[in-house]
Amino acid sequence: MTSLRTSRRRLAALSAVAAATLLATTACGGGDSDSEGGGEYNAGVNKVANASNKKGGTLKFVGVQDADSWDTTRMYYGFVFDFSRYYSRQLVSYSPKPGKKSLDLQPDLATDNAQISEDGKVYKYTLKDGLKWEDGKPITSQDVKYGIERQWAQKTLSGGPTYIKDVLDPDGKWKGPYEDKGGFDGIKTPDKKTIEFHLPKPNGDFEQMLAMPTNSPVREDKDTKSKYTLHPFSSGPYKFKSYTPNKSLLLVRNKHWDRTNDPLRKALPDKIKVTLLTNPDERDKRLINGDADLDLNQRGMEVQGRQTALKQHKGNVDNPQTGFISYVAFPQSVKPFDNIHCRKAAIYGADHKSVQTARGGPTAGGELAVNMLPPTVPGHDVNDDQYGIRKNGGKANVAKAKEELKKCGKPGGFSTTLAVRNTDKADVKSAEALQASLKKVGIKVEIDEFDGAQGSSIVGNQATVKRKGYGMVLYGWGPDFPSGQGYGIELWHSSKIRDNGNNNYALIDDPKIDKGLEDAIAELDPDKAAEKYREVNKRVMAGGYYLPLTYLKVVQWRSDRLTNVYSADSFSGWYDFASLGVK
Amino acid sequence: MTAPLHEETAADSAVVEPALKQAEKAIEGRSLGRIAWERLKRDKVALIGGSIVLLLVLVAIFAPVIAALTGQSPNERHEDLIDPLFSTPKGALGGISGDHLLGVEPVSGRDILTRIVYGARVSILVGFLSAFVAVIFGTILGTLAGYFGGWLDALISRVMDMLLAFPQLLFIISLISVMPNDLLGLSGTGVRLLVMILVIGFFGWPYIGRIVRGQVLSLREREYIEAARSLGAGRGYIIGKELLPNLVAPITVYMTLMIPTNILTEAALSFLGVGVKPPTASWGSMLSDAVSFYESDPMYMIIPGVAIFITVLAFNLFGDGVRDALDPKGTR
Numbered sequence: 001m002t003s004l005r006t007s008r009r010r011l012a013a014l015s016a017v018a019a020a021t022l023l024a025t026t027a028c029g030g031g032d033s034d035s036e037g038g039g040e041y042n043a044g045v046n047k048v049a050n051a052s053n054k055k056g057g058t059l060k061f062v063g064v065q066d067a068d069s070w071d072t073t074r075m076y077y078g079f080v081f082d083f084s085r086y087y088s089r090q091l092v093s094y095s096p097k098p099g100k101k102s103l104d105l106q107p108d109l110a111t112d113n114a115q116i117s118e119d120g121k122v123y124k125y126t127l128k129d130g131l132k133w134e135d136g137k138p139i140t141s142q143d144v145k146y147g148i149e150r151q152w153a154q155k156t157l158s159g160g161p162t163y164i165k166d167v168l169d170p171d172g173k174w175k176g177p178y179e180d181k182g183g184f185d186g187i188k189t190p191d192k193k194t195i196e197f198h199l200p201k202p203n204g205d206f207e208q209m210l211a212m213p214t215n216s217p218v219r220e221d222k223d224t225k226s227k228y229t230l231h232p233f234s235s236g237p238y239k240f241k242s243y244t245p246n247k248s249l250l251l252v253r254n255k256h257w258d259r260t261n262d263p264l265r266k267a268l269p270d271k272i273k274v275t276l277l278t279n280p281d282e283r284d285k286r287l288i289n290g291d292a293d294l295d296l297n298q299r300g301m302e303v304q305g306r307q308t309a310l311k312q313h314k315g316n317v318d319n320p321q322t323g324f325i326s327y328v329a330f331p332q333s334v335k336p337f338d339n340i341h342c343r344k345a346a347i348y349g350a351d352h353k354s355v356q357t358a359r360g361g362p363t364a365g366g367e368l369a370v371n372m373l374p375p376t377v378p379g380h381d382v383n384d385d386q387y388g389i390r391k392n393g394g395k396a397n398v399a400k401a402k403e404e405l406k407k408c409g410k411p412g413g414f415s416t417t418l419a420v421r422n423t424d425k426a427d428v429k430s431a432e433a434l435q436a437s438l439k440k441v442g443i444k445v446e447i448d449e450f451d452g453a454q455g456s457s458i459v460g461n462q463a464t465v466k467r468k469g470y471g472m473v474l475y476g477w478g479p480d481f482p483s484g485q486g487y488g489i490e491l492w493h494s495s496k497i498r499d500n501g502n503n504n505y506a507l508i509d510d511p512k513i514d515k516g517l518e519d520a521i522a523e524l525d526p527d528k529a530a531e532k533y534r535e536v537n538k539r540v541m542a543g544g545y546y547l548p549l550t551y552l553k554v555v556q557w558r559s560d561r562l563t564n565v566y567s568a569d570s571f572s573g574w575y576d577f578a579s580l581g582v583k
Numbered sequence: 584m585t586a587p588l589h590e591e592t593a594a595d596s597a598v599v600e601p602a603l604k605q606a607e608k609a610i611e612g613r614s615l616g617r618i619a620w621e622r623l624k625r626d627k628v629a630l631i632g633g634s635i636v637l638l639l640v641l642v643a644i645f646a647p648v649i650a651a652l653t654g655q656s657p658n659e660r661h662e663d664l665i666d667p668l669f670s671t672p673k674g675a676l677g678g679i680s681g682d683h684l685l686g687v688e689p690v691s692g693r694d695i696l697t698r699i700v701y702g703a704r705v706s707i708l709v710g711f712l713s714a715f716v717a718v719i720f721g722t723i724l725g726t727l728a729g730y731f732g733g734w735l736d737a738l739i740s741r742v743m744d745m746l747l748a749f750p751q752l753l754f755i756i757s758l759i760s761v762m763p764n765d766l767l768g769l770s771g772t773g774v775r776l777l778v779m780i781l782v783i784g785f786f787g788w789p790y791i792g793r794i795v796r797g798q799v800l801s802l803r804e805r806e807y808i809e810a811a812r813s814l815g816a817g818r819g820y821i822i823g824k825e826l827l828p829n830l831v832a833p834i835t836v837y838m839t840l841m842i843p844t845n846i847l848t849e850a851a852l853s854f855l856g857v858g859v860k861p862p863t864a865s866w867g868s869m870l871s872d873a874v875s876f877y878e879s880d881p882m883y884m885i886i887p888g889v890a891i892f893i894t895v896l897a898f899n900l901f902g903d904g905v906r907d908a909l910d911p912k913g914t915r
Contacts, residue, residue, distance in 0.1 A: 361669075
């Protein structure tokens with residue numbers, strides 16, 4: 001009914017008040033909403049579409065990719081973090097609010113946000129009363145500690161992020177809960193309700209890291225280690241009823257979850273059903289036909305579905321900004337990209353407009369990126385446009401590119417190879433667009449497609465990059481948690497250069513960038529930290545290590561039935577699943 | 584007595600000679616090629632197929648000229664002709680206009696006509712050269728197997744059986760993905776083309792090899808071969824001068840029928856993304872691109888599809904005609 005009210009407001013704006021009232025009354029009297037039901041285009045961006053508190057019904061997800069793991073310790077995919085909040089709770093979690101407001105951390109299991117010691121090295125939380133597991137037993141601070149400690153067991157439970165482990169135990173001294181039953185002494189539980197974290201040095205993002213579902217409680221007697229993904233023991237509003245990997249998942253209510261001590265999760269539907277397919281076009285068809293409410297993977301619709309949705313069901317479409325950026329890195333190990341001027345030549349020579357069109361225009365492809373920090377990360381500065389990308393309307397700056405080529409000692413241009421994952425069609429199209437625009441300044445680009453699933457051992461492997469001569473690597477990146485640290489440390493810090501599984505493709509090894517990042521991390525005031533990340537980003541751009549392409553947007557489907565829909569920066573601009581309900 | 588007779592003939596010669604010549608002509612021995620050509624000329628369908636093939640070859644050779652005539656180039660992007668919201672060409676029928684006679688590609692706005700014309704180069708090149716590779720391998724090995732027999736025949740025949748059972752498409756896909764980017768002075772698309780030609784040709788030779796072997800087996804027992812042998816002709820002479828000329832007909836037929844299959848294989852490989860590399864145009868990769876736009880821009884799928892269809896059909900019709908012409912006993 002809320003959607004009717006929304007469209008009523010829109011109609012009123014268009015026609016006379018009396019006529020609008022009449023129309024709306026008729027619509028309400030008719031009681032159905034076939035043409036208006038979906039609401040408005042972008043109704044779920046920066047505001048809540050179909051706000052409602054109606055409980056019951058089945059929420060239906062459809063996806064083409066199963067979770068990397070449903071085990072909170074092992075998961076890393078963004079949509080899985082989002083989904084895991086149905087059956088897991090954290091000490092602190094994100095605000096159930098649209099857009100940037102979602103980034104504000106609220107107490108979840110804890111009674112309040114952290115009590116931080118003067119020196120920023122001790123974080124203390126007290127648990128709420130009446131917290132229960134799915135079998136009715138109380139959730140204790142030891143359970144929270146054990147859930148976090150599982151991060152140390154990388155041999156058995158690999159795959160997930162290890163930020164807490166790296167901060168608390170930077171030298172990896174503790175062996176993990178399976179090998180050392182004594183427990184980690186950097187996390188203290190003086191009683192069943194209190195938990196303390198002792199940091200070797202301050203980290204301004206520590207609470208952001210704790211909010212990641214990776215740090216959900218796990219009860220030791222329910223820890224089935226590598227089989228935990230099949231049935232994670234629930235501390236949240238829903239529990240696993242049945243799960244067939246790559247096929248289906250059904251969640252039902254956890255009757256021991258108490259609504260009164262969890263203000264962050266609306267938990268409206270009675271059941272949550274996930275159907276997994278293999279073909280994204282079929283997924284889009286099911287969404288459009290109303291067989292499912294939303295896409296589990298949240299990566300946006302395919303070309304075909306996008307067209308149908310935008311042409312015929314625009315009211316069911318949201319087009320939020322995501323935290324992801326599409327970019328090209330220049331590995332400095334491959335000549336001539338060891339020379340800053342050759343890198344700059346490629347940056348100036350790139351036609352951003354053409355890449356944007358190749359990705360699906362401003363709607364599906366997103367805005368032209370002027371620097372490396374995406375809009376959802378604090379510190380993003382749209383005015384930091386050192387290469388005049390927006391000033392030039394996204395067109396290549398041929399004159400500047402030629403000038404840089406001369407300075408680089410290659411006035412006639414050069415040849416190089418661009419690596420792109422074949423699993424992402426938009427990436428391949430962007431590569432072709434770059435190839436065409438760089439050719440005009442004399443940079444001959446050969447495109448080499450690689451299997452996206454093997455990325456970490458191909459473009460992430462320094463020896464392979466050198467052997468194959470990948471002077472350019474086209475990739476996408478988004479923050480693990482919404483801060484400059486969660487986004488940039490892997491890409492920019494010299495300590496993250498690895499022989500294999502490397503993400504610092506450009507091989508940035510600049511003491512000033514390292515120092516800038518470390519200072520920003522130690523800064524406890526988020527605003528000052530954001531300012532510092534902005535400076536680091538500026539320096540990264542000045543070094544010409546990266547060619548930012550676009551800040552990605554997605555075309556997201558929102559069914560007529562969905563209520564409380566909004567895109568949240570806490571989940572890279574995707575919908576906050578825990579708030580959704582159905583009519 | 585002879586003189587008058589002679590005189591008589593000489594006197595009449597002016598009248599008789601044309602008639603005689605005509606008679607001579609009527610009973611003149613005609614070569615196999617000539618007979619075939621006469622038959623082929625009467626086969627209208629084959630002639631149409633043949634002329635389309637000829638036209639395609641000309642189009643492929645003169646692709647740059649055609650592009651220059653239309654004022655377009657295959658890799659120039661016209662993003663202003665693309666609707667940014669849907670990535671499809673502005674205007675009806677995939678953006679067909681005076682400038683772009685077959686419209687433009689979705690996403691990039693490249694001219695489809697010139698890409699089809701340049702795509703013909705890839706198809707024709709791979710189709711012909713790989714058939715050529717197959718013919719060379721097939722003729723040599725088939726002749727050896729048929730003529731020498733014994734263990735050599737057994738060996739070659741088993742190899743042919745093995746190759747025919749080999750999953751060649753899967754093999755090419757995996758081979759191309761491990762090929763280096765630079766090979767024998769070629770790079771990128773060049774390497775891909777070379778690999779495709781060699782591998783498609785290599786897997787095609789058993790088809791030719793079997794035919795040749797069968798022919799040689801029956802020919803080597805013929806009297807004229809016996810005669811040559813008893814006159815002391817060497818093996819090389821017999822194979823080269825006596826056998827090979829008789830193999831030209833079946834080889835020609837199978838080669839013409841093999842080309843369209845090869846063109847299809849190339850299109851399939853490009854469709855699967857292991858054919859030529861971007862931005863080189865190929866019909867297969869155009870089709871593969873078009874899959875995402877089959878509803879919103881069906882023209883983009885129809886055009887390369889029709890190009891492949893016409894080419895393969897023309898080659899097949901022409902091949903059938905050639906076979907009928909060379910081998911009248913063969914039943915259709």
